[in-house]
Amino acid sequence: MATNTCRTAPLLLRNAYLRKRWSRSFCAQTKLSNVEIRKKRNAIFDEERKRQLSLIRRIEKIQVEHVGPPEDCSLVMNRGLSTPFNCAMHIQELLMTRSALALVNSQPWDMHRPLEEDCEIQFLHFRDEDPRTLNNAFWRTCSFVLGHVMETAFKDDVTVDLVSFPKPSVSSGSFVHDVNLSLHNWKPTTVELNCLSRIAYKLRLDDLKFERLEVDASVAERLFEDNLFKKSQVPQIAAKSNTGSKVTLYKMGEHIDMSRGPLIASTSQIGRFNVTAIHPVECPEHGQLQRVQGVALPTQVKMHHWAYEFVVKRAARLNDAPLLSSYSQQEQDIREDTADV
Known part of the structure; x- marks a missing residue:
């Protein structure tokens, strides 16, 4: 889905400072564009999936x-x-x-x-009497989708490094994905946020499956070698796994990221979707990042447009979920599982 041009005209028409490269020593020193990195990751993912399937010699x-x-x-x-x-x-x-x-x-x-x-x-399903477990999976999935939106929305000269997404918390009012975006001090307009939202909203028509694959830490490090934020998390995530050496990946279309899961079945189950705000946040270890926030509804859940607009406005407030610092994405998910019990 990615192209070598920006998705929308409003995102093209930015001031000169938005086109200026912003780098820090922690970022991967790579000459590959976001499109090329996605192709590379997909090739590694598909190769590993085929390898694992080839190990099944007898059907039981x-x-x-x-x-x-x-x-x-x-x-x-x-x-x-x-x-x-x-x-x-x-x-x-x-x-x-x-x-x-x-x-x-x-x-x-x-x-x-x-x-x-x-x-x-x-x-x-989303009409069950006790949807708590499914709600958490839905919000975790929407954070995952935010990563896809940010990686595919911009021209190739804009660097987007996904950092992590905190545990889902419905009471916070928004799901979150923290990113390192080379558009320093960017303050998106309402039109630009709507353009980002449409990228996610259109995914429901594609009916993309969320595929899970558990891989060795060495495979994950190779897959994320162009994003040092992600690569640095791999050893911690692997250490917390049942085997002490595995990392769980998810793939939606061409988008791949790490998450303990579970995620929902398909993008067709995501109805309304709004990117509500992008806030600058200061991370003690990595400097300034951008916190992308959103809100969504499952396809099965209906809400009056007036009430939904109220939810969207609330979701624009800065979400105070913890930043990635001394613990990894997987550790955040473990904390969430403990809280759910």
């Missing part, structure tokens, strides 16, 4: 017990290949299209993550 069957509407049933699926989405396909089309997350043996599970053993499965 597992028993999956579905609990919930439209009816309880038993399925025989393939270990390491079949996903909750595949299970829903065998049960009911409505279940397949509306389910955003699964519970596998009572644990949150991505719809496109392969099942590993005999299990009990339930499906979650």
